[in-house]
Amino acid sequence: MKKKISLKIQFGLYIVLLISVIITSILLFIRNQEKNALTEEMQLRGSALIKTLAGNVKEIFLTMGTTDLISLSGLVDQIKQEKGVFDIWILKEDGSLIIHSDDKIQQQIDESTVKKTKFFFKEAVPLKAAGKKNEELLVLFNPLKNSYQISKAIMVNKKKIGIVGLNLSKKMIDSTVSGAVNKLIFISIVFIILGIFFTYVLVSIIVKPIKRLADGANIIGKGNLDHRIDVISNNEIGELAETFNKMTKDLKAAQANLVEKERMEKEIQIARNIQQALLPKAVPRIKKFSFGALYRSAKEVGGDYYDFIRVDPTHLGLVMADVSGKGVPAAVIMAITRSILRSYAPGNLSPKDVFSVVNYLLRQNIYQGMFVTAFYGILDIKKNSLQFAKAGHNFLIVHRSKTRECEIIKSKGTALGMTTPERFDKIIEEAEVKLNKGDIIIQYSDGVSEAKNDKGELYSSERLYENINKFSGIDAQGLVNKIDESVISWAKNTPQSDDISIIAVKLEE
């Protein structure tokens, strides 16, 4: 893992660096300023001294001649007392030394061991020339003596009669400047220490909410989506915390959504299981007749139900029903309807009476707003006839082999579980059809007729009749399969919105 450097240390380092750079710059600037100012002042003082000296020497030269050493050395001693004055000398016009403040040199002059030479000029470098030409000052810097050397010619009637000069020590300037610099360095160190301290405090204040954010993220990461990060600050970190909280909220919602989706899928699976468990596993096998049945569930299971119930040795009950609504509620109502039907159908030869009982019982058990449309027919195997009633369901289709046309047999009856027994019984009717050889009876749920194609057009009952006519030559199961194929090819990629159920019975001989 990469080594972590804490923000505190990082910030601390940056701030110290920054303060150091700023203070060093200020230091250098002040030092130069100070030095220049002192140098200037010193040169001015030196110039003033040399001018005074030159004036006095000129007077002595003019009144007493160049050999009045007593007066001259008095002057030199006087000037020597001035602060920073290193040494003083007086030259004749030919450059030979008359007097020097240094006793050793003075002794050498007296003993004539020093040649009248311009020794001092060799050591010095010119700095600047100041003043008018006739009272020209020569300012030089002497690195050997670390001093400023200022000299002036003594002029009489535009004629040089001598030169006076002095060395002003630069040491004073240096010590003044370095004293100032030391003070500044001390102040800088104090500031750097203060800077580190304040940086530490400031960064602690800034880092604290970040730390809380990180701790919060850890808690949330462990799965506690109810945790909220409590950061009260109006800056970017507060904003980040808010964003983080919103993300957690959204995450929770997304998770809840997923759970809900899983629950729904589970529910769909339950409904599908109920449905599949309650539908007949196989079609009946009875001499003379062929039977066909098909159930294809939509994604969300509807409440389709079909059944073949043995009523007595010569009668077979045919059921096609469709519970309003979808999912588990529909599947439960379907199961209830099936139980009632299977209890009351055996031995009862009147479809109307059976429905009457179903309606009566369902009415008491059904959820509000739900109902069951159903068809119930009793096939008389001996007489080849069908006694039937329909409760709000699709009309019975009888395909006649003689005409090769579909006959729609209407009968009255309202849906089961929807209205009071009195009303239901008043409306429901019973009807009968006789079957001839090759005739087919077909019942279906509205998932067939209401199957939509990609343009939203319905498959429709008319198309169903056409397809029955087209495939009437085969046995009942074959016909049912063909119809289903035609529905599938009609719908193509359009999702199936309702269950599809079809049953068919054909009198083969």
Add this chain to the structure above:
Amino acid sequence: MGNEELTIYIDKKETPEKIWIFYLNGYLQANTLEEFKNNVESAFREGIYNIIFDCHKIKFASSAALGALISFLDEVEKNNGKLIMVDLSEPIADVFELLEFFDIFPTVDTIEEALSKFNTLI
């Protein structure tokens, strides 16, 4: 099925009986059922049990929607009100025929006719 929607316009008649007329336009099916129920139940919440449904612009009605109609009828009759269907469009008339709803729901051709069924007090 994205644009298979339902728009509902409610005309609240301030007659002594207080009748709400629902003009239904579009598809009565799974995706619109909740809205349909909410609208009608808002009438019940205000104590209005005299309901007229104008159905001439209904394009489709699912079995669940018809179930809702039945539950509205139950609710209305329990509270001594009336529910009247007006001017059924072909899709809903077909379903009504199949389910024998004509025997259960009072159905008339015009709003005036429906209103006259309430006009016992005026």
